[in-house]
Amino acid sequence: MKALIYHGPGKKNLEDVPRPALREATDAIVRVTKTTICGTDLHILKGEVPSVMPGRILGHEGIGVIEEAGAGVSRFRKGDRVLISCITACGKCANCRRYMPSHCEQGGWLLGHTIDGTQAEFVRIPFADTSLHLIPEGADEDSMVMLSDILPTGYECGVLNGAVKAGDTVAIIGAGPVGLSALLTAQLDAPGKIIVVDLDDNRLEVAKQFGATAVVNSADGKAAEKVLALTSGKGVDVAIEAVGLAATFEICQHIVGAGGHIANIGVHGASVTLHLEKLWSQNITITTRLVDAVTTPQLLKSVMAGKLKPKPLITHHFPLGEIIKAYDTFGNAGRAHALKVIVTNE
Amino acid sequence: MKALIYHGPGKKNLEDVPRPALREATDAIVRVTKTTICGTDLHILKGEVPSVMPGRILGHEGIGVIEEAGAGVSRFRKGDRVLISCITACGKCANCRRYMPSHCEQGGWLLGHTIDGTQAEFVRIPFADTSLHLIPEGADEDSMVMLSDILPTGYECGVLNGAVKAGDTVAIIGAGPVGLSALLTAQLDAPGKIIVVDLDDNRLEVAKQFGATAVVNSADGKAAEKVLALTSGKGVDVAIEAVGLAATFEICQHIVGAGGHIANIGVHGASVTLHLEKLWSQNITITTRLVDAVTTPQLLKSVMAGKLKPKPLITHHFPLGEIIKAYDTFGNAGRAHALKVIVTNE
Amino acid sequence: MKALIYHGPGKKNLEDVPRPALREATDAIVRVTKTTICGTDLHILKGEVPSVMPGRILGHEGIGVIEEAGAGVSRFRKGDRVLISCITACGKCANCRRYMPSHCEQGGWLLGHTIDGTQAEFVRIPFADTSLHLIPEGADEDSMVMLSDILPTGYECGVLNGAVKAGDTVAIIGAGPVGLSALLTAQLDAPGKIIVVDLDDNRLEVAKQFGATAVVNSADGKAAEKVLALTSGKGVDVAIEAVGLAATFEICQHIVGAGGHIANIGVHGASVTLHLEKLWSQNITITTRLVDAVTTPQLLKSVMAGKLKPKPLITHHFPLGEIIKAYDTFGNAGRAHALKVIVTNE
Amino acid sequence: MKALIYHGPGKKNLEDVPRPALREATDAIVRVTKTTICGTDLHILKGEVPSVMPGRILGHEGIGVIEEAGAGVSRFRKGDRVLISCITACGKCANCRRYMPSHCEQGGWLLGHTIDGTQAEFVRIPFADTSLHLIPEGADEDSMVMLSDILPTGYECGVLNGAVKAGDTVAIIGAGPVGLSALLTAQLDAPGKIIVVDLDDNRLEVAKQFGATAVVNSADGKAAEKVLALTSGKGVDVAIEAVGLAATFEICQHIVGAGGHIANIGVHGASVTLHLEKLWSQNITITTRLVDAVTTPQLLKSVMAGKLKPKPLITHHFPLGEIIKAYDTFGNAGRAHALKVIVTNE
Secondary structure (H helix, E strand, O other), rough: OEEEEEEEOOEEEEEEEOOOOOOOOEEEEEEEEEEEEEEEHHHHHHHOOOOOOOOOOOOOOOOEEEEEEOOOOOOOOOOOEEEEEOOEEEOHHHHHHOOEEEEEEEOOOEEEOOOOOEEEOEEEEOOOHHEEEEEEOOOHHHHOOOOOOOHHHHHHHHOOOOOOOOOOOEEOOOOOOOHHHHHHHHHHHHHOEEEEEEEHHHHHHHHHOOOOOOEEEEOOOOHHHHHHHHOOOOOOOEEEEEOOHHHHHHHHHEEEEEEEEEEEOOOOOOOEEEEEEOOOOOOEEOOOOOOOOOOOOHHHHHHOOOOOOOHHHHHEEEEEHHHHHHHHHEEEEOHHHEEEEEOOOO | OOEEEEOOOOEEEEEEEEOOOOOOOOOOEEOOOOEHHHHHHHHHOOOOOOOOOOOOOOOOOOOEEEEEEOOOOOOOOOOEEEOOOOEEEOOOHHHHOOOHHHHHOOOOOOOOOOEEOEEOOOOEEEOOHHHEEEEEOOOOHHHHHHHOHHHHHHHHHHHHHOOOOOOOOEEEEEHHHHHHHHHHHHHHOOEEEEEEEOOHHHHHHHHHHHOEEEEEEOOOOOHHHHHHHOOOOEEEEEEEEEOOOOHHHHHHHHHHEEEEEEEEEOOOOOOEEEEEEHHOOOOOOOEEEOOOOOOOOHHHHHHHHHOOOOHHHEEEEEHHHHHHHHHHHHOOOHHHHOEEEEEOOO | OOEEOOOOOOOOEEEEEEOOOOOOOOEEEEEEEEEEEOHHHHHHHOOOOOOOOOOOEOOEEEEEEEEEEEEOOEEEOOOEEEOOOOOOOOOOOOOHHHHOOOOOOOOOOOEOOEOOOEEOOEEEOHHHHHHHEEEEOOOOOHHHHHOOOOHHHHHHHHHHHHOOOOOOOOEEEEEHHHHHHHHHHHHHHHHOOEEEOOHHHHHHHHHOOOOOEEEEEOOOOHHHHHOOOOOOOEEEEEEOOOOOHHHHHHHHHHHHHEEEEEEEEOOOOOOEOOOOOHHHHOOEEEEOOOOOOOOOHHHHHHHHHOOOOHHHHEEEEEEHHHHHHHHHHHHHHHOOOOOEEEEEOO | HHHHHOHHHHEEEEEEEOOOOOOOOEEEEEEEEEEEHHHHHHHOOOOOOOOOOOOOOOOOOOOEEEEOOOOOOOOOOOOOOEOOOEOOOOOOHHHOOOOOOOOOOOOEOOEEEOOOOOOEEEEEHHHHHHHHOOOOOOOOHHHHHHOOOOHHHHHHHHOOOOOOOOOEEEEOOOOHHHHHHHHHHHHHHOOOOOEEEEEEHHHHHHHHHOOOOOOEEEEOOOHHHHHHHHHOOOOEEEEOOOOOOOOHHHHHHHEEEEEEEEOOOOOOOOOOEOHHHHHHOOEEEEEEEOOOOOOOOHHHHHHHHOOOHHHEEEEEEEEEHHHHHHHHHHHHHHHHHOOOOEEEEE
16 A cells, blocks of 8 residues: 655655554554644654654544454444544553543554554554544545544643633634644634734734634734733733744743633643743643543534534645645645645545 | 612502612612613512512613712722622622622622612612623623623523533523523533524524524423434433423423533422432433622623624613513513513613 | 342342353453442342343442453453442443443443342453453452442542532431441541431441531431531531432432532432422532442542541451341341441352 | 831841721721741741832731721621731632632732731731631631631642642642641542652651651652652652742652642742653643632631641740741741741730
8 A cells, every 4th residue: 555654854755565454353444535744744754753763654643434343343343434533542541531541551642653654545543442433424524634633632732721711812822733723622612812923924814714813923022012912911811832832832921811821732842941930929820731632522523513614724635646745735834825734545 | 760660469660769879888879771671570570579579679680870889889980881780799708709699698689679670760789899890892782781680690500500511412491581591602612502492483483593503392292302303312411491390391301311411590480390210320410590690701701702792682672761661572572572672761 | 150149029049050251352250259239239129120130140349350351351361359340331432431431332330230240259241441440459358349339329429429528518318338438438528517317326326437527317307407407507518318219308408508519329219309499599509320430440549548448338248158148137237237248259 | 016027138126116007998907816927928038029118017827806897897896806818808809709819909918018917916907808707616726827828828729729639649849837738738638648758857757747648858859759659650640849949840840640730839939941842741730829818718617627737837836025036936947846836916
């Protein structure tokens, strides 16, 4: 089958490799019909995720059709259309049982990381019963792909951890796909104001179309002052960090009001400065989270009900044969005005 | 001044009475500019609320302008435009401090009940600092009147107590003003489906316009079966009782799914049958609540942000001089296609 | 093997039957070393649980040793000492994933109900990985048996559902094993006062030894008045119903204070009267629950830490060969001063 | 009257000053019968709290008797015995209404900070109705002093913010009075293990007497490794920082397990390093809080019920005339084996 292989920093190739086979009774083999590329895949290609070994098939998002189900799989059978969760969950360990499969003892983020992933014609899914979701009749397939990772990431790490509630003032730092996903899902909780901060005016324009009530370009280094001005100096109820840099985490610390929340989504490569000399008395809550994807069934309901509309996140489509081009487009998102790209295999 | 006086069961009159004066330092006198009529006022007129004595000025909703503030009032001064809460809160007692001013030791529901109310040119508001809210610049005044009682009632007793969350299936039994208020405020939490049940097709049509995703006419006694059918037999996540009768509470018990909520808003005049022989094992939660109006500031933000639009609740306007006609209209809501009526004094 | 068989209302027998065998890959066969008898077993014997068919081996509590584990069992192997949960959980269905395995699509209360139970030398446990718990080194075995059902029942249905918090005043209606279990586990949340109500002075004496701060004998029909007097007329924060009768649920409605909780544990055979004509405005919460046993790992930690001491719940021991005598003792608990009886098979 | 006056860094004096008088109708004058010294008072004396101006009477804790109540005070009258909250709450502003009076628009930490405090014969208490608590009959007076600040600080900033629950493993870094207060109040939630870390063996010995299940001396710089070893490498559920230094916050980051909480109590004078490069994916929650003292009524119930016993926190007593000596003792806590010192004025 065709698959996108990582060959060490800076190297990737679409090549023919053997199809995966069942290894455990709880595995399923899924024929991938649509997948996508995540910012994390770009990090891997830069060599920033050393736990990914050369030879690995990348990709942890996608939908497909059950090709073969192990004897221990009871919830799915050949032919079922399924949504692949970016988090593999054994469903049995202490962390799975406390809604935290991101830290599953045998699972967690495996696909395209420590086992082969979804940017291929077929993928082996361990613990299929607790790591796949049935796609309902009538669902839009492109939208389903957004439920593998990016929507639960924005919702769980940003919106739920930030405890967004009706009437709140929310700031989202970063208007890339993850920030926009937080922006979309935040609206499930009806905040009064959503201020989006980014360096790129195009992205800010997109943020407005996605529901931002105000946007702030941070290129002049005055984002914090501008956000504070928009809140009459009181600061925001919730600051969502969707970049992963010290500078953006710094903005969050400046703009969060007393009693507020800083919800970190960004993947950080270095430590940051925490201003406890100011914040110790400000009654704030800071959260971090690797997405657990436990809200996927709930978000799926919201998509089916038309309350959550992920399609605008998708800007480009490519066949699997052109996945290298898809990577180029996604990797130059600014120039290409790209958000998420769908890679189709049909 | 003109005021609508209750003279015992079946008797009311608009007449001239002395203007109220300050009694305590924490009082304010408010010149009422807009008020409305509540279903509770109709109950009072039927003699069903014996704690209301003849001679009482009715009304517990409205907005106005501070005419005079006692020496102990620090948050408002003459000329401020204010929203009157239906719940008077001392702000100091144990119940006020646990967000339950409905059971305030000195307050609670006083206006138009145990002290004179708002269906008059002026009203005395005890504990003004904690029982009034400043109306922001640019607010729609009619919408503000809906924040005195009906919106917090739907939201607190129905939506919050029912723990509505994104993707849920919610049923609202009763499409009168209170049920519609639950319907409007439930949408702040983005449920997937909202099924509204009522006897009246006109009201059900209105419910659709207010955002119901399905409606069920209960006239044939088969409402429960129909709601269950709409949920593939699983039952609803949240059943909101917005009528106050044994029969409607019975429907709620039939349609609530395992793990679900029954949130009672209705004012009940008689006991009901609770089917613990079935429900003991169904992991359900039943709540009751006299509105606390503690969410009014939050709902005010939602209205100002355009996330909550209460204007469609208002179907009629009358000057204070025609309040008897306003009562007739509201009292014959079905025939008049009336929801809330605004009574203006300007 | 020896097993206690139900032969229809009023009939039970200890007899030799074939040992159970694995049926599914996710099954385990457990050699039962200790079991106990539940009030529910007595209900079954009275014919009040028609879903139990004649020929059934009774019992849903106990500990033992893994005799054989199916190919799909990954967390246990032959020789492991295990605690058997009264609730069988597939770990995969929507209800299991929302912490509600009592309503598991394939599990729930199966043992000694719709499949053979633990009052035998061996028992087949479906979904063993998610329905058994490893017994830690050094654990007291009798105490472990109390974690199968009665402690999580008291804690989940009574204490957690009742939202008991430090300083609260709690009333527990019924001082049988379930009420005493609520009494023990309530103390994990440090309520200020715990008032226990029962008809039997001996039981009330036991309740005092278990930590009740006051006891009320309800034989004179004045329990509610007495409890109210103990709370200066304010009512309790939490009323826990641990009997299952209309009369005891009635007491709960009388004694619950505004803003309080009624947590039902009792198994009710008939409907009750709910006084919504009074309670509609009292901001109360009523909960029901079939135990989910999801807190067993947490309670196990509390037992191992010495914070929860269940041994006093155990009053009698019998070998499996004398289980009929054990039933007699438990069935005449009042006369025998019996709480829980341990039935040992070694 | 006698009062302890701050005269700038390093300078304090007990001198005669005029008695305070009522300024606002909502004020009360309290004759202070017992007060104490807080670590914050030592910070002030080192000049580290520049908002405290020379000439200020120090002290924000204590109990006393109402000497005079303003016309606007309704809950207290001359002669009432009262507990003084370290946080002054207007009870009316948005922050007071969301249980966060630490950030009250007109109140917050005022006593011994921006207005004269309690280390004097008399003190003026603004917003007396919402800033004092009635002392119940039979209460131990020394214990009541512990409810002004230190117990709610340990409970709110450490235990509640840390979300301690039954069975948890908790680490408390710092065994000074604040850490010990967290240790005492944590036991209201029945954690399974409480590990206390400090540099001083004497304090660790005290911690054991207060209920620590394990202690770790951090003098060798290996505290984190030792705590991890005590948790089989998994890390703690809750790490409570009760010192206020970068080094101790660093320990917390090392020992917190996935899904855990870091609850900061310490007053930090400098920023710290936050290891987001590791923690971004660890699903942790970090909280900060200036005590709100909103749990004082609840803790008062727990003290009266005997569930919380603060007396061992008190090691020394001095008359007001010897308050300089009391400061010496408290300021050399290590040498003097001092925890809290009571200063009496009778």
